[in-house]
Each structure stands twice: as structure tokens, then as C-alpha cells.
Amino acid sequence: xxxxxxxxxxxxxxxxxxxxxxxxxxxxxxxxxxxxxxxxxxxxxxxxxxxxxxxxxxxxxxxxxxxxxxxxxxxxxxxxxxxxxxx
Amino acid sequence: xxxxxxxxxxxxxxxxxxxxxxxxxxxxxxxxxxxxxxxxxxxxxxxxxxxxxxxxxxxxxxxxxxxxxxxxxxxxxxxxxxxxxxx
Numbered sequence: 001x002x003x004x005x006x007x008x009x010x011x012x013x014x015x016x017x018x019x020x021x022x023x024x025x026x027x028x029x030x031x032x033x034x035x036x037x038x039x040x041x042x043x044x045x046x047x048x049x050x051x052x053x054x055x056x057x058x059x060x061x062x063x064x065x066x067x068x069x070x071x072x073x074x075x076x077x078x079x080x081x082x083x084x085x086x087x
Numbered sequence: 088x089x090x091x092x093x094x095x096x097x098x099x100x101x102x103x104x105x106x107x108x109x110x111x112x113x114x115x116x117x118x119x120x121x122x123x124x125x126x127x128x129x130x131x132x133x134x135x136x137x138x139x140x141x142x143x144x145x146x147x148x149x150x151x152x153x154x155x156x157x158x159x160x161x162x163x164x165x166x167x168x169x170x171x172x173x174x
Contacts, residue, residue, distance in 0.1 A: 006093050008118065029093070030146060031095065031118065032093050049163065056165070058164045058165065059116055059162065059165040060164055061115060061160065061163075064160075072149075072150070072151045075148050076149070077141075077142045077143075077145045077146040077147055079146065
């Protein structure tokens with residue numbers, strides 16, 4: 001399935017959250033990740049983030065699609081995640 | 088069409104960006120908005136944000152879908168946008 005993940009983590013945890021998400025997804029922008037992911041990895045990813053997060057302070061939103069396809073993605077301004085595709 | 092918008096604005100502009108996005112969309116979480124939007128309003132929304140944003144510092148990502156349907160949305164942790172649905 002295709003996943004779009006957006007997170008909002010406290011400063012102390014955001015570096016670790018980024019590292020976890022990049023294991024499974026492409027980093028699109030600051031706090032936005034996307035990619036194809038298996039059901040098993042989706043469960044793993046959520047478990048890892050759950051262990052890390054402070055549920056009183058952090059938040060994650062996960063949009064799942066049976067197959068990729070948002071019709072279109074547009075970016076305005078900085079494309080902070082781009083380095084991910086270059087590396 | 089259905090739109091998911093995620094933004095990352097500098098502190099000075101984020102309040103205004105929130106206000107603009109809430110005119111057109113539901114506030115789902117901290118920096119995430121979604122909703123049905125007409126093509127005309129989509130153009131207006133982007134124009135308003137373009138006028139506000141500092142393209143060297145801010146960023147916006149827009150996912151558009153012909154019709155609503157992410158299969159599913161899951162939220163972990165805080166649901167910061169919820170107040171929007173209550174008001």
C-alpha cells in the first residue's frame with residue numbers, strides 16, 4: 001500500500017523519528033514522508049514510533065491508500081526533503 | 088477535488104497561514120489540513136499562501152485527488168486540529 005506520513009515531534013525526539021521514518025519511507029519535506037510499504041513494515045513503523053513518541057506532546061497522521069495515487073503532488077517554497085532522493 | 092495540505096511556515100507567518108487554510112479546509116492536525124475544494128478555490132488558496140510565504144524559509148506540500156479517498160486516516164498521539172470540528 002501507499003503511505004503518506006506527517007509527524008509533529010518535540011525537539012528532543014524529532015531526530016530519532018526522522019531516522020525511523022527514513023528506514024521505511026521517502027522524506028518528502030520537513031515533516032512529511034511517503035512511499036510504498038508492506039503491511040508488515042507498516043506495523044513495525046508504527047510500533048517504533050509509538051515507543052518513541054510522547055503521546056501528550058507528539059502527533060503523527062497516517063494516510064494509507066490501497067495503491068499509490070494521489071493525482072498530483074505540488075510543492076511550494078523549500079523542498080527540504082530533496083536531499084533524500086539525491087543521496 | 089480532495090486536497091491534503093501540509094505546511095511548514097516560519098513563526099512570524101504561521102498564524103496567518105493557519106487562518107488562510109482554515110477558510111478553505113478542515114484543520115486536521117498542527118500543520119495538516121484537508122477537504123473538498125473547487126478548482127477556483129484551490130487557485131485562490133495557493134495565491135493567498137504564495138503572497139504570504141517566504142519561499143526561502145517556508146514550504147507547502149499539496150496532494151490533490153480527483154475525489155476523496157485515502158483508504159484510511161490514522162492518528163497517533165495528539166489530535167491538535169480537533170477543536171476545528173467542535174467550533
